[in-house]
Amino acid sequence: MTIDRVSEILEKLVAFQTISSASNLDLVDWVQTLLTQAGFSVARLPSACGAKAGLLARFGGGAGGVLLSAHTDVVPVEGQAWSRDPFKLARLDDRLYGRGATDMKGFVACVLAHGESLRAHAPDRPVMIALSFDEEVGCRGIPQMIDRIIPFLGRPDLCIVGEPTLMRPAIGHKGKASYHAVCRGTPGHSAMAPKFQNALHLAADLIMALRAEQARLIADGARDGDCEPPFSTVHAGIMQGGKALNIVPDRADVDFEIRHLAAERPADILENIRAGLPDGIEIIETGAYPGLDTDPKDPALRPVMDVLAAPLKLAFGTEAGFFSRLGIPTIVCGPGTMDDGHQPDESIAIDQLVACLGFLKRVTSS
Incomplete structure (x- = not known):
C-alpha cells in the first residue's frame, strides 16, 4: 500500500466520467473486480433507473468493524475554465489534478489501495465499504441503498464518510x-x-x-x-x-x-x-x-479521536446522517478541502492522501 498505488487508482477513477447526469456503471464494474480480487465479498445495488449502481463490500469475519463510505459521482465541468483535461489525472509539484480528485475520489483511491493490502495484513475486525451514486444532486442514491447496509455488511462499530475535511473529524452538519x-x-x-x-x-x-x-x-x-x-x-x-x-x-x-x-x-x-x-x-x-449530530464522547469514536485533531462541524451536507439514523456512530473525515472541490482545476495535496492512508491503517487495525 503506497502513495504510488493510490495515484494509479485515482488516475483510473478520475478517467471514469461519473458526472451525476451520466452512468457510473463502468466505474462500479472496475471497482467490483478490484475488490473481488482483493478478497472482499461484494454486493452490487442497481439504481431504480438501472443506469447506475451502488456497491457494498466486506472483508473479514466477526462482529463490528469499520465502514468506509463515499460517493462515486462528481459535479459537471461545463462552464468552468480548466487549464487541463479534467478527466485525465495530472501531477504538478505536490498536487494531483482532476475532476473528483478532492470530492471525493481521492478518498476512494485510498480506501481501495488499503483494501488491496488487507490480505497481507488481515485486520482484527471487518473492514466494510459503501460506494453510492447521485450524492451531488441531493443525496438521492443512498436512500436507495441504506436498507441493505446492515443486512449485507453487518452492523459496524463506526462509519467514516470520507468527504474532504483536511483529515479532521467532523461530528455534525445541518x-x-x-x-x-x-x-x-x-x-x-x-x-x-x-x-x-x-x-x-x-x-x-x-x-x-x-x-x-x-x-x-x-x-x-x-x-x-x-x-x-x-x-x-x-x-x-x-x-x-x-x-x-x-x-x-x-x-x-x-x-x-x-x-x-x-x-x-x-x-x-x-x-x-x-x-x-x-x-x-x-x-x-x-x-x-438528514443532518449529523454525533456525540464526540461516544466510545466508538475513540480510535479516531486518539489520532486526529479536535472535531469540527461542517457547513456542507453529506450522506453521514443516513448511517447515523441506523444507529451507527458516524463521522465525516477525508483528505483535501472542499475549497478545492467543485472548482476548475480541482486538485488534492499528495500529503493529504498519505495522511489518509496512515489513518485508514490505524483506524481499521485498532
Missing part, C-alpha cells in the same frame, strides 16, 4: 430539505390586471414568507455555535414565471431549501412558512437528507 412551489393564477389582459390572480404575486408572497421565517429563525430559532451560520437557514434559489408583459401570468415556480440544525425539524419550519400563504400555492418536497 440537514437539508428542498422544495418546488407552483403558484397558480388566472390569465388575462394586463389592462384588466386587478381582475385576475397574478401568479407572480403569489410567488412574491411566498418569497416574503420565506424571508419572514428566516428572520424568525435568526431571532428565536435554535442555535449551534459550532455551525456557520449558527442557525437554520431558508433560501430561495430559483423563481420563474410570466410570458409577456401584457399578460397576467397564470403560473410561477419557486425552488427553495431549508438547511436545518439538528434541534429543528424542516417540517415545522415549512409549516410556519405555509401558515400565512394565500390559496393557489402548492409546495412539493423534491429532496432531503
Whole structure:
C-alpha cells in the first residue's frame, strides 16, 4: 500500500466520467473486480433507473468493524475554465489534478489501495465499504441503498464518510430539505390586471414568507455555535414565471431549501412558512437528507479521536446522517478541502492522501 498505488487508482477513477447526469456503471464494474480480487465479498445495488449502481463490500469475519463510505459521482465541468483535461489525472509539484480528485475520489483511491493490502495484513475486525451514486444532486442514491447496509455488511462499530475535511473529524452538519412551489393564477389582459390572480404575486408572497421565517429563525430559532451560520437557514434559489408583459401570468415556480440544525425539524419550519400563504400555492418536497449530530464522547469514536485533531462541524451536507439514523456512530473525515472541490482545476495535496492512508491503517487495525 503506497502513495504510488493510490495515484494509479485515482488516475483510473478520475478517467471514469461519473458526472451525476451520466452512468457510473463502468466505474462500479472496475471497482467490483478490484475488490473481488482483493478478497472482499461484494454486493452490487442497481439504481431504480438501472443506469447506475451502488456497491457494498466486506472483508473479514466477526462482529463490528469499520465502514468506509463515499460517493462515486462528481459535479459537471461545463462552464468552468480548466487549464487541463479534467478527466485525465495530472501531477504538478505536490498536487494531483482532476475532476473528483478532492470530492471525493481521492478518498476512494485510498480506501481501495488499503483494501488491496488487507490480505497481507488481515485486520482484527471487518473492514466494510459503501460506494453510492447521485450524492451531488441531493443525496438521492443512498436512500436507495441504506436498507441493505446492515443486512449485507453487518452492523459496524463506526462509519467514516470520507468527504474532504483536511483529515479532521467532523461530528455534525445541518440537514437539508428542498422544495418546488407552483403558484397558480388566472390569465388575462394586463389592462384588466386587478381582475385576475397574478401568479407572480403569489410567488412574491411566498418569497416574503420565506424571508419572514428566516428572520424568525435568526431571532428565536435554535442555535449551534459550532455551525456557520449558527442557525437554520431558508433560501430561495430559483423563481420563474410570466410570458409577456401584457399578460397576467397564470403560473410561477419557486425552488427553495431549508438547511436545518439538528434541534429543528424542516417540517415545522415549512409549516410556519405555509401558515400565512394565500390559496393557489402548492409546495412539493423534491429532496432531503438528514443532518449529523454525533456525540464526540461516544466510545466508538475513540480510535479516531486518539489520532486526529479536535472535531469540527461542517457547513456542507453529506450522506453521514443516513448511517447515523441506523444507529451507527458516524463521522465525516477525508483528505483535501472542499475549497478545492467543485472548482476548475480541482486538485488534492499528495500529503493529504498519505495522511489518509496512515489513518485508514490505524483506524481499521485498532
